[in-house]
Amino acid sequence: MLAPKWLENSVIYEIYPQSFYDTNGDGIGDLQGIIAKLDYVKSLGCDVLWLNPCFESPFQDGGYDISDFYKVAPRYGTNEDLWELFDKAHKKGMKVVLDLVAGHTSIEHPFFKESCKSTPNEYSNYYVWSDDWILRNPDPRYRYINGYAPRNGNYLTNFFYCQPALNYGFSEPEYPWEKRPEHPDCLKVREMMLDVMKFYLNHGCDGFRVDMASSLIKGKNNYPDIKKLWEYYRNEVKKINPDAVLISEWSNPPQAIGAGFDVDFMIHIGRTGYVRTFRNELKRIPGTYLATDTPSFFDKNSSGNSKNLNDDILVNLSETKGKGYIAIPTGNHDMGRIRQYRDFDDMKNVFAYIFTVPGVPVIYYGDEIGMDYVYGLESKEGGYWRTGARTPMQWSNSRNGGFSSGNEADLYLPIDKLNLAENNVETQEKDENSLLNFTRKLIEIRKSNSALGNLGEYHEVFASDSECPHLFLRSSDTQKVLCGFNPSLRNVVKELPNNFELRSDFKELLVNNAELVITKDKITVTMKPNSFFIIEV
Numbered sequence: 001m002l003a004p005k006w007l008e009n010s011v012i013y014e015i016y017p018q019s020f021y022d023t024n025g026d027g028i029g030d031l032q033g034i035i036a037k038l039d040y041v042k043s044l045g046c047d048v049l050w051l052n053p054c055f056e057s058p059f060q061d062g063g064y065d066i067s068d069f070y071k072v073a074p075r076y077g078t079n080e081d082l083w084e085l086f087d088k089a090h091k092k093g094m095k096v097v098l099d100l101v102a103g104h105t106s107i108e109h110p111f112f113k114e115s116c117k118s119t120p121n122e123y124s125n126y127y128v129w130s131d132d133w134i135l136r137n138p139d140p141r142y143r144y145i146n147g148y149a150p151r152n153g154n155y156l157t158n159f160f161y162c163q164p165a166l167n168y169g170f171s172e173p174e175y176p177w178e179k180r181p182e183h184p185d186c187l188k189v190r191e192m193m194l195d196v197m198k199f200y201l202n203h204g205c206d207g208f209r210v211d212m213a214s215s216l217i218k219g220k221n222n223y224p225d226i227k228k229l230w231e232y233y234r235n236e237v238k239k240i241n242p243d244a245v246l247i248s249e250w251s252n253p254p255q256a257i258g259a260g261f262d263v264d265f266m267i268h269i270g271r272t273g274y275v276r277t278f279r280n281e282l283k284r285i286p287g288t289y290l291a292t293d294t295p296s297f298f299d300k301n302s303s304g305n306s307k308n309l310n311d312d313i314l315v316n317l318s319e320t321k322g323k324g325y326i327a328i329p330t331g332n333h334d335m336g337r338i339r340q341y342r343d344f345d346d347m348k349n350v351f352a353y354i355f356t357v358p359g360v361p362v363i364y365y366g367d368e369i370g371m372d373y374v375y376g377l378e379s380k381e382g383g384y385w386r387t388g389a390r391t392p393m394q395w396s397n398s399r400n401g402g403f404s405s406g407n408e409a410d411l412y413l414p415i416d417k418l419n420l421a422e423n424n425v426e427t428q429e430k431d432e433n434s435l436l437n438f439t440r441k442l443i444e445i446r447k448s449n450s451a452l453g454n455l456g457e458y459h460e461v462f463a464s465d466s467e468c469p470h471l472f473l474r475s476s477d478t479q480k481v482l483c484g485f486n487p488s489l490r491n492v493v494k495e496l497p498n499n500f501e502l503r504s505d506f507k508e509l510l511v512n513n514a515e516l517v518i519t520k521d522k523i524t525v526t527m528k529p530n531s532f533f534i535i536e537v
Helices: 005-009 031-036 039-046 077-090 111-113 185-199 223-240 253-258 273-278 278-285 307-322 344-354 384-389 424-429 437-446
Strands: 012-015 049-050 068-074 095-100 143-145 156-157 209-212 244-246 263-265 325-327 360-363 459-461 470-475 480-486 493-497 507-518 523-536
Touching: 005 253, 031 039, 031 077, 039 437, 068 077, 077 095, 095 244, 111 185, 156 344, 185 223, 223 244, 253 263, 273 344, 307 459, 325 344, 344 437, 344 480, 344 507, 344 523, 424 437, 459 523
Parallel strands: 012 049, 012 360, 049 095, 095 209, 209 244, 244 263, 263 325
Antiparallel strands: 143 156, 459 470, 470 480, 480 523, 493 523, 507 523
């Protein structure tokens, strides 16, 4: 395994900094707030923090538009606060991973302002500009912005207009302004971003989750050049910290891990089986690009379409084995909450699945207490429909949900008062049957059973595009664990294959409304509606 050894047992906790915990009463979460809650995160069983961007920014896209890569945004504190976070997390046996926005900057970045000038200068080619304000033969894959600057040209954007693409080059240049990745100007950009990585690694950062990791080098047939770029970065990063991790937003684990990443998410750019397994609720959010008209497997109205994700997992595992990890998260800052249109029993079924499949589990802050998507919010800092999944963490059923001592009107986003009484940490801490304590139990079971670990093997037992349940076997050298899921409203009975071996003294690790029955001739699984089991066999 090329990835850091500490990933073998890790669980990641994603934090949207402005919404986690506010310690100075200004209504915005800060780094001292994260430091204050380290023990809480560790109590979940999570040992890796992933922070969404905390760098200086005009916040036209929630911090994914950076104006200074080397400075913590004042709203979060100072660089010294970040170094303190690294240090205190390490003392608790935890890692801290920063979000690296490597493909673009803000239009407010000094380099971009220089590149906008009509007189050629050192930064003219730091970004991709056409050679005329009238764009000839536009490529439908890209979006150029015209009429912005004195410079006679249009700049390429990666996402919003305010995020101009850094110029790492084009694999097969087609226009005069497109340069090969080895062009001196493109190499300057490459080294500039490496310097950013070195800066944070040298101060104690444990690695990076890379935003839009596959987008840096443009053009047709760009994978060989993208691979070469990330292999170079990986080698340089490992020189500084051999245990540093690289996590990609790529949504194609064989490609991402083949290019040097340690972990890749099986969401969400590439409409994978993840969407068809969990996310049909998003069809009710206008504008979402994750919408699907087919009920997901974890929908009570599902007919049992577990095959999509099952097949995705099998393919991705076979092509990445011994090289890196897949990751199936509870959600993230770019999608609606997994709680949407589900009650706590539904959530427990979903979580039991997420924490028994292979790879590195990831919890999006607040999912462990069932925080819901909040409808009707005005877009905040470029969030648009994503805004409803970025509301403040709910620590208690007190003023401002325990998130901030500030004025309610100053909060980064409103507290979800509709669900606050039940969906808060303090209340759920006291309830042994809460989703919070269920999540803790699941992570404990995962970490104490080698077959369920991040490296455990995965074997399909039963998966269908039209029938429940979904059954799979996890295994290690010393253990086998059978997992089964029936999220539907129907009772289901399934006979296991004749060649399936099961000890008569099998051990129930966690079972909800399900039963395994062994007779002389067969093994039968009986599952009530909305049920699951995790059984050592």
